[in-house]
Amino acid sequence: MNKIIISGFGGQGVLSLGKFISYSAIEQNLNTSWLPSYGPEMRGGTANCSVIYSHEEIAAPVIDRPDIMIAFNEPSLDKFEGSVKEGGTIIINSDIVHKKTTRKDVKFYEIPVDTLAAAINKRGANVYMLGILLPLFGGDISEESAIHAVEHVFESKPKVIPSNIECLKAGIEYMKNLMK
Amino acid sequence: MKIIADKPKMLTDTPMHYCPGCTHGIVHRLIAEVLEELGKTDNAIGIAPVGCAVYAYKYFNCDMIEAAHGRAPAISSALRRVVNPENIIFCYQGDGDCASIGMAETVHACMRGENITVIFINNGIYGMTGGQMAPTTMPGVKATTCIYGRDPKRYGNPVHLSEMLATLTGPAYIERVACYDVPHVKKAKAALKKAFEIQMQKKGLSFIEVLASCPTNFHMTPLEAMEFVKTQGEPFYPLGVFKDITKEENK
Amino acid sequence: MKKLWKGNEAIAEAAVAAGCRYFFGYPITPQNEIPEYMSWRLYEVGGAFIQAESEVSAINMVYGAASAGARAMTSSSSPGISLKQEGISYIAAAELPCVIVNMMRSGPGLGGIQASQGDYFQATKGGGHGDYHCIVYAPSTVQEFVDIMYNAFDVADEYRNPVMIIGDGMLGQMMEPAEIPPMKDAAEMFEKYHKNEWATCGHSDGKPRIINSLRIEPDENEEFTIRLYKKYEEIAKKETKVEEYRMDDAEYVFVAYGSVARICKAAIVELREQGIKAGLIRPITLYPYPTATIEKAAKNPNVKKFVTVEMSMGQMVEDVRLAVNGQKPVEFYGRSGGNVMMPADLVKYIKEGK
Numbered sequence A: 001m002n003k004i005i006i007s008g009f010g011g012q013g014v015l016s017l018g019k020f021i022s023y024s025a026i027e028q029n030l031n032t033s034w035l036p037s038y039g040p041e042m043r044g045g046t047a048n049c050s051v052i053y054s055h056e057e058i059a060a061p062v063i064d065r066p067d068i069m070i071a072f073n074e075p076s077l078d079k080f081e082g083s084v085k086e087g088g089t090i091i092i093n094s095d096i097v098h099k100k101t102t103r104k105d106v107k108f109y110e111i112p113v114d115t116l117a118a119a120i121n122k123r124g125a126n127v128y129m130l131g132i133l134l135p136l137f138g139g140d141i142s143e144e145s146a147i148h149a150v151e152h153v154f155e156s157k158p159k160v161i162p163s164n165i166e167c168l169k170a171g172i173e174y175m176k177n178l179m180k
Numbered sequence B: 001m002k003i004i005a006d007k008p009k010m011l012t013d014t015p016m017h018y019c020p021g022c023t024h025g026i027v028h029r030l031i032a033e034v035l036e037e038l039g040k041t042d043n044a045i046g047i048a049p050v051g052c053a054v055y056a057y058k059y060f061n062c063d064m065i066e067a068a069h070g071r072a073p074a075i076s077s078a079l080r081r082v083v084n085p086e087n088i089i090f091c092y093q094g095d096g097d098c099a100s101i102g103m104a105e106t107v108h109a110c111m112r113g114e115n116i117t118v119i120f121i122n123n124g125i126y127g128m129t130g131g132q133m134a135p136t137t138m139p140g141v142k143a144t145t146c147i148y149g150r151d152p153k154r155y156g157n158p159v160h161l162s163e164m165l166a167t168l169t170g171p172a173y174i175e176r177v178a179c180y181d182v183p184h185v186k187k188a189k190a191a192l193k194k195a196f197e198i199q200m201q202k203k204g205l206s207f208i209e210v211l212a213s214c215p216t217n218f219h220m221t222p223l224e225a226m227e228f229v230k231t232q233g234e235p236f237y238p239l240g241v242f243k244d245i246t247k248e249e250n251k
Numbered sequence C: 001m002k003k004l005w006k007g008n009e010a011i012a013e014a015a016v017a018a019g020c021r022y023f024f025g026y027p028i029t030p031q032n033e034i035p036e037y038m039s040w041r042l043y044e045v046g047g048a049f050i051q052a053e054s055e056v057s058a059i060n061m062v063y064g065a066a067s068a069g070a071r072a073m074t075s076s077s078s079p080g081i082s083l084k085q086e087g088i089s090y091i092a093a094a095e096l097p098c099v100i101v102n103m104m105r106s107g108p109g110l111g112g113i114q115a116s117q118g119d120y121f122q123a124t125k126g127g128g129h130g131d132y133h134c135i136v137y138a139p140s141t142v143q144e145f146v147d148i149m150y151n152a153f154d155v156a157d158e159y160r161n162p163v164m165i166i167g168d169g170m171l172g173q174m175m176e177p178a179e180i181p182p183m184k185d186a187a188e189m190f191e192k193y194h195k196n197e198w199a200t201c202g203h204s205d206g207k208p209r210i211i212n213s214l215r216i217e218p219d220e221n222e223e224f225t226i227r228l229y230k231k232y233e234e235i236a237k238k239e240t241k242v243e244e245y246r247m248d249d250a251e252y253v254f255v256a257y258g259s260v261a262r263i264c265k266a267a268i269v270e271l272r273e274q275g276i277k278a279g280l281i282r283p284i285t286l287y288p289y290p291t292a293t294i295e296k297a298a299k300n301p302n303v304k305k306f307v308t309v310e311m312s313m314g315q316m317v318e319d320v321r322l323a324v325n326g327q328k329p330v331e332f333y334g335r336s337g338g339n340v341m342m343p344a345d346l347v348k349y350i351k352e353g354k
Helices: A014-027 A074-083 A113-118 A125-136 A143-153 A158-179 B024-037 B052-059 B072-082 B095-101 B103-112 B161-165 B182-200 B222-236 B245-250 C007-017 C033-044 C055-067 C078-093 C120-124 C142-159 C169-173 C186-192 C218-239 C258-273 C291-299 C317-324 C343-352
Strands: A002-009 A031-036 A046-054 A068-071 A089-093 A107-111 B045-048 B063-066 B089-094 B117-122 B173-178 B206-211 B240-244 C003-006 C022-025 C048-051 C072-076 C098-104 C135-137 C162-168 C175-178 C242-245 C252-255 C278-283 C285-287 C305-310 C330-334
Touching: A002 A014, A002 A074, A014 A031, A014 A046, A014 A125, A014 A143, A014 C003, A014 C175, A031 C169, A046 A074, A068 A074, A068 A125, A074 A089, A089 A125, A107 A125, A107 A158, A113 A125, A113 A158, A125 A143, A125 A158, A143 A158, B024 B052, B024 B089, B024 B117, B024 B182, B045 B052, B045 B072, B052 B063, B052 B089, B063 C055, B072 B089, B072 B103, B072 C022, B072 C048, B072 C055, B089 B095, B095 B103, B095 B117, B103 B161, B103 C055, B117 B161, B117 B182, B161 B173, B161 B206, B161 B240, B173 B182, B173 B222, B182 B206, B206 B222, B240 B245, C003 C007, C003 C142, C007 C033, C007 C098, C007 C142, C007 C162, C007 C169, C007 C175, C022 C033, C022 C055, C033 C048, C055 C072, C055 C078, C055 C098, C072 C078, C078 C098, C078 C120, C078 C162, C098 C142, C098 C169, C120 C285, C135 C142, C142 C162, C142 C175, C142 C186, C142 C218, C162 C169, C162 C258, C169 C258, C242 C258, C252 C258, C258 C278, C258 C305, C258 C343, C278 C291, C291 C305, C291 C317, C305 C317, C305 C343, C317 C330, C330 C343
Parallel strands: A002 A068, A068 A089, A089 A107, B045 B063, B045 B089, B089 B117, B117 B206, B173 B206, C022 C048, C022 C072, C072 C098, C098 C162, C135 C162, C252 C278, C252 C305, C305 C330
Antiparallel strands: A002 A046, A031 A046, A031 C175, B173 B240, C003 C175, C135 C285, C242 C278
16 A cells, blocks of 8 residues: 655646546556645645545545555645655655755655656656656556556547656656666 | 317316416417427427426426426526437526526526517516515505505616526527417417427527516406406507517528 | 536536435535536536526525425525525425525524534424424435435435524535446436426416415315325335444434534544443434434433533524423533534533533
């Protein structure tokens, strides 16, 4: 099981990154839930979603202590870093977040995901981040399932699928190297 | 023996509860006659209002739905999508129902151009509740909620609903008629017939406003009440056709 | 096959599968995906959709379509449901079957758009004027939403009574895997529930059908309401639904419905890991209310106390107190205004006794 909070500005693909995880999880026959923040904050303000995948039935879709927290902007880091589980993981988009976590008891990754993705697809940062996450999931979600999820989400825009899959693969490689 | 006049089969044998001189009975009969003449007695569905005509569902010999106050056009809009397109659907509404509490439903059914017929009985007073001011009560006319006569500065202005609805794209036919004498009753019948024909041709919403009398709440004899409609009502609410897309089509 | 569904869209598709062919509604957050989905979907299955001029009109359109025997529904969120109450009372009094969905947001007044359970009283105690009840369901997962919706029109038709399904913004907006059951045949449903006997769809057999809620004679109206309440008794006997979760040895009993019940389950898992025996009674029908289940738990010597958990200032807790009837303490934990409690809040509440 993993409980993940993804947070950032509206328009950074925060909500769809969460959907990618849920779609991937369902490909793996895992239980999953995706709970978005909604309302005016979707338009330009901060947006976040809570994503869970699990082999068991999922009780609460709300997350008070995430295993993983991904911050696409500084307010998100400030808001959620305190809630992350001991031994959990915080990932920041270091192209935008220019500070580090104050937590000493978590793993901390700074990924310049906008820059990394832009070399392949400048709208591919969230799929690149999906790639970053897969190695952290320890094999729960395969690359193949994630590819299916990307294909599913972009069903109506088939042109963008190849570059997004490239982003995904690049993300996986990047994270594998980082974790070595 | 030859029968030269009979009660339309479209009306039930239930005795009507209307006051002597009330126009509802006349209009009920006209609707029944017209539907019979059009051969539409066996598949019509009527929507009864809240107001004096609340019991219309007892008087018309067809499927009837009793609506909440003002909601008949909403009900019939949905009904139109469910039942056979050949079914005649008519809303029978008073002025409080159609022009006050149900104004939004009336206007929006007209905007959508629903293929239904709305019969709007305008007597300028709330009959059932005992003579309160209606949205169509004319300036100067007394009612129990404007006891010195309607002063528009204090109580607002009345609405000319037919003229107002005629500004919309949706309705197909709008006419105002009266029933204060035989020639006008005949004209009213012709208007109702035209309205139902337009519905049968699936041309859209037809709306017939009938200037009606309410002797009880006008505090007049039936004859005086009819005279009031003729001399006071008609000049304020002129009779005529306000919209007719069949004419526009012929141009 | 299980697919990932957004709550609002799943419930819409489940309604279509249940034979619903008519939807009438007015936009309001957080349920907009339901009318949006229905606006194109119903035309694929030979039905129709109207974006009504108001909630008042929308519920009366449901009245109209249901009068003709169609499976019709509307959905809204709290302020819009308030506007529908007139029509719901008429529908109950005219004994028309239909389904109403309320994805609750916080009130009173315009309130906010975040999840809430502040409409419990409105949903279960009448809401509109007069002596009547809707049958009220409160699912807690997207799949349960689907299953209840799939069955709701049958229940509505069986008893000729409006069914209300209440969720909240959280359930409407979240995505979960769910499976939509196979399509029911709308015409078959019309036959099955003998709608030709009463539906006003234009009959030529000389026996006009009348849909009506006016019963102006006191005796006639009293006779009718007594019959209505006999119907509710039968509904209570046959349709009451409740889930008991880890109640076998529970000492602390949460009572919660909908999304809050899930938060309670998460808290129970955590409490039990810490050696505290907690359980949950989750009413699935809010009307009829599973009073007997709570009564039974109140008599159980293991049970120390009840804690009713709601996203409100305390509404269902009154029904829990009625059921417990003074036998055990009944406490209340609530958040309001659109705030959601976390499992940790409930763990703390039980451990610290407050």
